[in-house]
Amino acid sequence: MADLHRSSTATPTELHHQLPPPFDHSQEPFELIAQGAESLLFRTTFLTGSVSDGRPAVAAALKVRPKKAWRHPTLDKRLTRARILAEARVLVKFSGEGIATAGSSSGRSGKSGRRDKVKAPKENDGRLRDAVPNVLGLDWEGGWLATEWIEGPMVKKAIYDYAKMASTMSEEGGVQNLKGLLRRIGAVVGRLHAAGVVHGDLTTSNLMLRPHRHHPKAVGSRASDDDDGSVSKVQEAGTDNLQGEIVLIDFGLSSQSISDEDRAVDLYVLERAFGSTHPREEHLFPEVIAAYQESMNDIGPVVKGAKLGAGDVVVRKLEDVRMRGRKKSMIG
């Protein structure tokens, strides 16, 4: 079990028994990136760049939810289907933000959709579009979901690297960069909540730091510009590797919710995860909260009484959640 945690390139045959078709007969490389209780994450290719094709390989993330032998087959199928689809619908909904004709989003949002329309949906500016991975394909019966591969380190690693470097850097500049990163995290989580979704598992491992791209959706013809760009980025990275765009990944536990309670719990989970993963930086976490509050106040739904912004309400709720923990008491 333990050896599966490390990232490893395995020949397809070693993994065949775990992969659903058609991947069980694939000739492509699969690199096991992570294994959780529910799913396996591989880095492989999808749509373009087969090993037997001349075209350059395009990396993709393949999330597989293997069958659980101990679960009743009907229940197992239903759970797998529901989880694959829940994740994919959220990602596709965001990929259409500011592009899809209103009301046509595949992730039918039901009540929350109507509620949001009370205020002009300012959050529909499309900025969440680049903050989540794109869906490339899926099979809810086979139990797999293929998404675009997000380049760049996990925020967790970026902060670890920063901590290692911090002693050699001029103290003040380094801290400012870290604060900037934390503020970008808060802003994107606020944006997510304002769009009616809670992530469900916010940790610094589920946040990626993608290097800035000159042309976000550059096509092949402009590849040379991009190459130049990435070279200079790599050189810059030595002085400031906390630059980049925050991308949220792993929406396997996400849900459509506009409840302040759910939003506060989402933040609380991040706060606790951050505190235990980055104890030396924990004192800076209020930067996340402050940026979240601003972003939600700015773009979130209008609150009834209107004295407080949507962000203020969630942050107030967060204080309750801190007092009692993640689970709401069912007593009394």
Add this chain to the structure above:
Amino acid sequence: MIMETITLPHLHQHSLHAILFQNLSNASFLRQQLLEGNTDFEYAFLDASVLFSRSQVLAACFRAINDQLQRRMKSKNVHSEIVFSLSPNNNISESFRRFGVSETTKDLLAIKVGGGELGPTQVEQHLRQHVEGTPVPFTDDKLAEMRDEARLRKVYKLDSVDDAEAYVLGSMALKGS
């Protein structure tokens, strides 16, 4: 060779043969062959005016072949299933009208799923013999020249076609869920 043979990752036994034709002049003949079920014309004939990109086409092919392998195709064969896979909804005849060859098709992408008894050379010869149009490279740039933005916006329910590829691929992948 003007025809491109594409190997989809993970589906190396089901290579794709593709030719993009510009200025098609015998659309009704081709349509007629499909309607009559002429078995010499086992192709996916796609109307290039509703195509975004290679990735969109390859995603449709991947889904169609995967659904064929899993024995859950909604249409007659893998080629009609490719046409259907491009659609964001479950209406099969509508998907043929929108994405398949019609009387008004100007530019045409012909795709054949390989692995059968015919080799690439025979497929190319047959296509070039029966499709009256100018073969051009199957590239994103060519597709961009051929597309009809108003139609694309309509069939995929978009306000804008800029940067919409990810949403289009996602809608195709979620279809039928």
